[in-house]
Amino acid sequence: MHSSWKVGPLAQASGLTVRTLHHWDAIGLLSPSSRTAGGHREYTEGDLARLYQILALRSLGLSLETIATCLDSGVDPVRLIHDHLAKVQESVDVLQTLRTRLTTLLDALSAGRTPGTDALLDALRAIGSVAPQAEDALKDHLADEQIEVLRTRSASLGPALHYLLEVEWPELYRRADRLRTEGAPATDPRVRRVVGRMDELSALFTGGDQAISQGVRTAWRENPGAMSGTPAPASDEWSALADFLDEARRTR
Amino acid sequence: MHSSWKVGPLAQASGLTVRTLHHWDAIGLLSPSSRTAGGHREYTEGDLARLYQILALRSLGLSLETIATCLDSGVDPVRLIHDHLAKVQESVDVLQTLRTRLTTLLDALSAGRTPGTDALLDALRAIGSVAPQAEDALKDHLADEQIEVLRTRSASLGPALHYLLEVEWPELYRRADRLRTEGAPATDPRVRRVVGRMDELSALFTGGDQAISQGVRTAWRENPGAMSGTPAPASDEWSALADFLDEARRTR
DNA sequence: CTTGCAGCCTTACGCGACGTCAGGTTCAAG
DNA sequence: CTTGAACCTGACGTCGCGTAAGGCTGCAAG
Numbered sequence: 001m002h003s004s005w006k007v008g009p010l011a012q013a014s015g016l017t018v019r020t021l022h023h024w025d026a027i028g029l030l031s032p033s034s035r036t037a038g039g040h041r042e043y044t045e046g047d048l049a050r051l052y053q054i055l056a057l058r059s060l061g062l063s064l065e066t067i068a069t070c071l072d073s074g075v076d077p078v079r080l081i082h083d084h085l086a087k088v089q090e091s092v093d094v095l096q097t098l099r100t101r102l103t104t105l106l107d108a109l110s111a112g113r114t115p116g117t118d119a120l121l122d123a124l125r126a127i128g129s130v131a132p133q134a135e136d137a138l139k140d141h142l143a144d145e146q147i148e149v150l151r152t153r154s155a156s157l158g159p160a161l162h163y164l165l166e167v168e169w170p171e172l173y174r175r176a177d178r179l180r181t182e183g184a185p186a187t188d189p190r191v192r193r194v195v196g197r198m199d200e201l202s203a204l205f206t207g208g209d210q211a212i213s214q215g216v217r218t219a220w221r222e223n224p225g226a227m228s229g230t231p232a233p234a235s236d237e238w239s240a241l242a243d244f245l246d247e248a249r250r251t252r
Numbered sequence: 253m254h255s256s257w258k259v260g261p262l263a264q265a266s267g268l269t270v271r272t273l274h275h276w277d278a279i280g281l282l283s284p285s286s287r288t289a290g291g292h293r294e295y296t297e298g299d300l301a302r303l304y305q306i307l308a309l310r311s312l313g314l315s316l317e318t319i320a321t322c323l324d325s326g327v328d329p330v331r332l333i334h335d336h337l338a339k340v341q342e343s344v345d346v347l348q349t350l351r352t353r354l355t356t357l358l359d360a361l362s363a364g365r366t367p368g369t370d371a372l373l374d375a376l377r378a379i380g381s382v383a384p385q386a387e388d389a390l391k392d393h394l395a396d397e398q399i400e401v402l403r404t405r406s407a408s409l410g411p412a413l414h415y416l417l418e419v420e421w422p423e424l425y426r427r428a429d430r431l432r433t434e435g436a437p438a439t440d441p442r443v444r445r446v447v448g449r450m451d452e453l454s455a456l457f458t459g460g461d462q463a464i465s466q467g468v469r470t471a472w473r474e475n476p477g478a479m480s481g482t483p484a485p486a487s488d489e490w491s492a493l494a495d496f497l498d499e500a501r502r503t504r
Numbered sequence: 505c506t507t508g509c510a511g512c513c514t515t516a517c518g519c520g521a522c523g524t525c526a527g528g529t530t531c532a533a534g
Numbered sequence: 535c536t537t538g539a540a541c542c543t544g545a546c547g548t549c550g551c552g553t554a555a556g557g558c559t560g561c562a563a564g
Contacts, residue, residue: 006511006512007511007512008510008511008512012442013441013442013445014442015442017551017552018511018512019551019552019553020550020551020552022513022514022551023550023551027550036512036559036560037559038512038513038558038559038560039512039513039514039558039559040511040512040513040559040560041512041513048445048449049449049452052420052423052424052449053419053420055423055427056419056420056422056423056424057419059423059426060350060353060354060357060419061350061354063549063550064549064550065549078358078362081354081357081358082358082362084354085351085354085355085358088347088350088351088354089351091347092344092347092348092351095340095343095344095347096344098312098313098340099337099340099341099344101312102312102333102336102337102340103337105312105333106330106333106334106337110330167305167308167309167312168304168305168308170308171304171307171308171311172304172308174311175267175307189261189264189265190264190265190266190267193265193266193300197300197301197304200301258531258540258541259540259541260539260540260541269522269523270540270541271521271522271523271524272521272522272523274522274542274543275521275522276521279521288530288531288541289530290529290530290531290541290542291529291530291541291542291543292530292531292540292541292542293541293542315520315521316520316521317520
């Protein structure tokens with residue numbers, strides 16, 4: 001009646017693999033109480049009880065080492081579960097944030113061919129309408145030329161455009177804001193690098209036209225949500241970052 | 253003006269470690285365009301552009317291999333992001349489910365010293381009240397004795413009790429239900445093992461008293477939510493599982 | 505008793521993205 | 535030229551096993 005199990009049947013019964021049971025034996029998590037003369041593992045009923053406890057704790061997402069500690073040395077279960085829950089919650093939060101970013105990005109990508117460019121153009125047009133009335137006609141004309149430049153540039157960049165506009169740009173934005181909130185000065189080499197790369201990207205679109213670059217920057221400041229590809233930050237935070245970047249640009 | 257960077261300053265500027273840059277070089281993700289005569293890495297501006305692209309894509313949670321493929325061979329960004337989002341969403345769902353289970357478990361654990369035991373006792377009392385009136389007094393008396401047995405047992409089990417009641421028990425419950433919904437017959441050895449272990453746990457509390465064991469099983473059937481430690485399943489699902497377990501017990 | 509074959513054994517590499525030495529070489533300042 | 539900081543390559547560890555490779559055991563049939 002005191003049945004013993006070999007690895008194969010036990011793996012079958014428990015839904016695990018033989019390799020897993022070998023592994024658990026190797027790390028001392030679950031070692032069979034006895035062996036045959038030839039060295040074959042023999043799991044007893046007591047081993048099975050432990051196996052079920054391991055499965056239960058594993059289903060909570062605990063590491064094998066943690067499980068071993070629990071079963072062998074005894075740990076306060078409340079604190080154990082509490083701490084583990086905190087870690088899980090943290091992972092969830094991180095993934096949720098990532099999911100939001102991916103969703104936003106995917107919306108932008110699938111909404112149009114080059115949504116980032118459209119946002120750029122919209123922003124440029126908005127800038128034009130804010131300009132002094134006396135120069136409206138000229139600015140409109142200039143904007144048309146600028147738009148043409150942007151369209152040509154966009155076409156020549158091809159697929160890389162998506163990454164640049166929808167991925168790298170927001171990344172630069174986030175990096176800059178992180179540095180700012182960490183208290184880095186505008187003269188910090190890391191800040192300068194980020195600003196430099198931003199201007200590089202800008203140059204890719206404007207073809208080096210300073211007027212257009214300035215227009216894009218202004219547009220960005222006026223309408224951050226459409227340009228950054230990320231949820232619009234608080235306006236005061238935003239202008240603080242814009243000031244920060246401008247300062248970095250000046251003191252370069 | 254054509255600046256070149258060594259690993260140290262570049263790591264400093266980018267927030268990475270030297271080791272990471274070495275690694276990215278080793279796997280061909282980001283190799284410096286040149287080296288000094290002595291073999292020191294020299295990163296050019298072009299390398300920096302690639303570095304920023306890598307950082308951007310990495311911040312989306314993509315694997316280094318995927319990033320390399322994107323940058324070197326060009327992949328449809330929409331599908332890339334879409335597929336990746338699906339994986340992230342799946343991870344979120346899994347973790348959310350786990351979080352819910354952990355929260356429920358933690359509530360149960362921190363509500364009282366031995367909430368599972370209280371639930372057991374409550375269930376036993378409920379059973380008593382359902383019993384035929386003619387035997388009420390006797391059953392009440394019997395219940396008191398039973399309660400005393402359970403209390404003694406709980407005390408002697410110590411911390412392991414929590415695992416048994418709040419972790420292993422629900423795990424057994426889930427395993428049994430999984431087997432049932434997979435269509436396994438009540439005579440399946442895996443089912444028998446689960447039922448056997450359930451009865452072992454039951455025996456731990458009742459001290460082998462069949463009357464108490466039966467009472468606990470009945471209580472469980474009457475009030476599954478309080479006993480299983482998991483969200484109460486649909487009642488029809490529940491009774492189907494109870495029937496399944498009873499059948500497995502009979503045909504053993 | 506021997507053969508056969510299924511199932512068991514140990515050993516070891518692989519994954520992913522690096523951290524962390526260890527032991528030796530190169531660079532730039534003084 | 536010397537010194538010390540920064541650089542180099544190589545290798546092992548992480549975590550939970552998957553996936554062989556090559557050999558041994560155990561049970562049944564001949």
